[in-house]
Structure formats: structure tokens, C-alpha cells
Amino acid sequence: MVNETTRIFNASIGASAITASFELGLLEEIKSKGSLDIDSFSAENDLSVWSVTSILRVLHRFDIVAVSDDLKTATPATEFDDAYDNKGYFLWLIRGYGHLLHNLGTIVKENNCTTDGIGRDGRYIAMSGRDYGSRFVDPHFTEVMNAEPFKVAADLGCGSAERLMGLARANPEFRGVGVEVNKGAVDLARRAIDKAGLADRVQVVHFDVKNLVYQPEFEDVEVLFCFFMGHDLWPRPNCLRAFQSIRASFPSLKRFLFSDTYRSDLPVPGDTPIFTLGFEFTHDLMGQFIPNVAEWQELFEEAGWTCKAQHDLSIAYSAIFDLRPNPEASA
Secondary structure (H helix, E strand, C coil), rough: CCCCCHHHHHHHHHHHHCCCCCCHHHHHHHHCCCEEEHHHHHHHHHCHHHHHHHHHHHHHHHCCCECCCCCCEECCHHHHHHHHCCHHHHHHHHHCCHHHHCHHHHHHHCCCCCCCCCCCHHHHHCCCCCHHHHHHHHHHHHHHHCCCCCCEEEEEECCCCCHHHHHHCCCCCEEEEEEEEEEHHHHHHHHHHHHHHCCCCCEEECCHHHHHHCCCCHHHCCEEEEEEHHHCCCHHHHHHHHHHHHHHHCCCEEEEEEEEEECCCCCCCCCCCCCCCHHHHHHHHCCCCCCHHHHHHHHHHHCCCEEEEECCCCCCEHHHHEEEEEECCCC
């Protein structure tokens, strides 16, 4: 008998199969070539042919791929495009938060559901973010960003500074400043900038956004970016101070393009979009508060920002908030 409990059990296996097929390159091979020769692909990539076949047969059961009767080839099936587009979410959950999911009972018993204690894997979270971000965030952001001209921008939580370097390559007049708290990421970004020959136009400063103060590099910044890290600034008093200090630290700022996922407040039980349940569940476990839209809007206003527009992203309950410094707000 197939009931909801059965579907939950089977879906957990399907999620692992999608994740593995992404990691191993199976989905990309099928997407780029239209089919996958199971024996050849396994041999070329030093993979177990039986294991690869088993993964593909699970995907076949979910109508993502079609495996031939002789188990030699796999081709796209009805759900392939949807699985391919959303594969980053599965990598985020299964690999990024795999330790938490596999050891949830133990972690809760040990009262260790903290950012450090859950053992989330930053590598896979970053990899997954690049994958779904390129589809569901970047096209929207580019349109919003280019709506008004600018020459100098800063990126809060810039990571490897890839976004700033891309803007610098596209526009020889562009200058950028990255702000990053992780020293390893700062060093990596600076090396990449030097290697790209962009050190005269792109800089990265080692600073915690939670305690931001004016730096000489911030003087001419016109546009500020921040991607999917705002909720980490809460609880509210801390986030309010951070947004006030951000406004005070950039004297020439015209726009703050702030992007984040917000709390859905969906009724239960009921249908939930992909990513939403995983995002809210993992953060709830850590005791990390996720504000809803109204709570963000109230904070923006109190911190001295005017929200000119909210641009919804293709990630459920996520948006780019186009913020402007309010000249009448107190410092």
C-alpha cells in the first residue's frame, strides 16, 4: 500500500540519488549529450558500474531518467529538467547538512544544535548555492542591478569575490570592494584578484559585517550587495545595529540591494515549495530566527532605510529588497 509515509521513505532515497548523480556528473552528462552510456561513463570516471546503475534505476523510478532494458544507457525522462534545475537544493540538504540529518537524534540529546555543533559542510553549501543561484538568483539580480548606472560597488560577505571580479571584467571603469569575515576566504579572494590582474580595481577587506565601521575603501561606494546572510545577523537588536552601522559606513551609498530568504509562515499541514521546509527546519534546529517580510520591513525603516521595491526571486519566499538610505533618519 502506498500512503504518505511510504512516499516520505521513498523520497529520502530519491533525494540521495539526485544528490549523488549531481556529484558524479551523471545529470550533466545526460543534459549535455542527451544520453549516458553507463559502462563507458563508469570506466572513464573510475566508478562502480553496478553502483551507478543502481542510482540511475532509482531516478528511473521517479521518472527522472529512463534506463534501457539492458541497463546500458540512460536518457532524460519526464521529470529530468525539473530535477536538473533543482539539483543544487538536494546537494545543499544531503551533503551540506548531511551530518545533522544523519545524527539528528544524537545531536539533540547532546544539546549541540549550534552552528558549530551541527557540522554543516560549507564546501557543499557553497557549491549548491552557485548552482541554484545561477538559475534562480543571478538573472533577477542582474536586471535589478543594471536598472541604475554605477561605477563603484561593495559586496558584503563576498566570499571568493567572484561577483566583483566578473563586474570588473565586464566594465573597465568598475571598482569593487569585498567585505568578508572568513580570513581563509579573504586570502583566497586576494590571490584570485591578483592572478586576474584586477588588484588595481578590486579589493577585499577582512571585516565582520556584524561590527562594520567606516573604512577608506568604502568612501566612493555607490551600490552595496548582500546575498543570503542577513538572517544570520538576528536576533533583532543585533541586526538593527548592523543595518544602522552599514548605513553609516558608506557615506556615498545610493542603493543597498539586500537579498535573503524569509520565513514563509505557511499553514500546517499543507504543501511546501522545494527548499522552504529544509531551510526553515535546519535553522529552527539551531535556534536561528528567520524573520518574515513584515519583520524585515519594520527593521529596514527603523534602521534608516527606505525600501523602494521588493523583487521576488525564483527561490520560494526569497527576494531582493532595493533599499535606499533615508537622509532624514538619525545616525
